[in-house]
Amino acid sequence: MELHLSLAEITLRLLMALIMGGVIGTEREYKNRPAGLRTHMLVCLGATIIALTQVEIATNSLQLAREFPELIPVLRADQTRLIAQIVSGVGFLGAGTIIVSNRSIKGLTTAASIWTVAGLGIAIGMGYYLIAVCSFVGIILSLTVINRFIRVNALKKMEIRYVHRAETKEFIMNYFEENQIKVEALDFDVEFFEDYRIYTNIYTVDLPKKMTYSQVMEDLSRYKNITKIRIVDI
Template identity: 65%
Template sequence: MVDMHLSIPEVALRLLLAMVMGGAIGYERQYKSRPAGLRTHILVCMGACVIALIQVEIATGAMRDALDHPDLAGVIRSDEARLIAQVVSGVGFLGAGTIIVTKRSVTGLTTAASLWAIAGLGIAIGMGFYTIALSSFIGIFFALTIVKRIVRVPTAKKLEIQYIHRTETKEFLTEYFQEKNIVIEDVNFDVKFMEDYRIYTNIYTIDLPRGLGFSEVIEELSVYKNVTKIRLVDIA
């Protein structure tokens, strides 16, 4: 009878592919200082691969037993999706740990998604679906590194500016936004009365043109003498 079990070289190849592909995605995440980096992605990918290898061996053993004992063929069963389903749900908890929620922003969503995707990649490698694994690796890497450079999604964010001398400063801000071609989608006003002066707060919802970053805007506005505070608020 032909041995249906995975050979040691085949197992080593699949684990090596999981380590290399997981490491490549993890390197990109760590390079951008994300919560889960090189080692985390390698471990998730290889862990998913190991579970898939175990599932393959279980299915292979069940098939061999069914061939050896035809009278028990209706009793011996192996569900190849059972362990894999546990990997998918388990990685969800790991990904949730990389998501950081604050009052002004939510970060870590992309890293959580990459962990979930890398687990699927590990499963594909472990099951021996090399075409799916290679295609998935290219797609994941493309989504993390290239898409942002090709497709520009307009980013509307809120810029909170506190200042004094209302008339003078409003004229300065209006001229600055017009000069930089910054689109103001909405603005909220607030004022606090102090003992001998007033502090005004404008919260602008703005959309920046291509080539202009929020850090540059904040830096240029912060040097103006009447601006007392400026910060960026992500839109939830």
């Protein structure tokens, strides 16, 4: 019985890694994310190569044990050792796609997709085709379809800069009350200048389903004392 993988089997696994990683990377690149087609292809392919190497290491150990039974007590073939390094190593690569600036965080989904693609590559490299195909379908559904059917009305932070504290703050709170916008939390800051002050309030708000953040920003921007409005992702 031949224990080693055939050339056809190795080629099939590598092609699967390139195709599946490429499809996922295309979706990320289409959305102009930090890691796109080539990155996902290489991560998936690299994980597959390492998994294939681990399979061959284990196969060689079995081959030696079959040919030289006296070596069995000293042979070691831990099939999880190299794979464990993939899981931790790819985490650093994914972290490089996360951008934190001005209280906003971007790239978390791309980081997660890179980490998941590595797992996909491991499944392909180890020859678990059913796991690989089902995982691939799950990844594609998570990145493309889920948002169309499941929408979470997430809390967001709205940063509002303004002058004339009392009247402007009253205007903002009245607007929130009239439109049934719930304020979950409030942070504030004051900048002092020689003859005036600029106030910055950061509201964590929960909008009713009928409203959008762009609509709220447009309405508030019409007030003369408000100098800046922006959404801060959380």
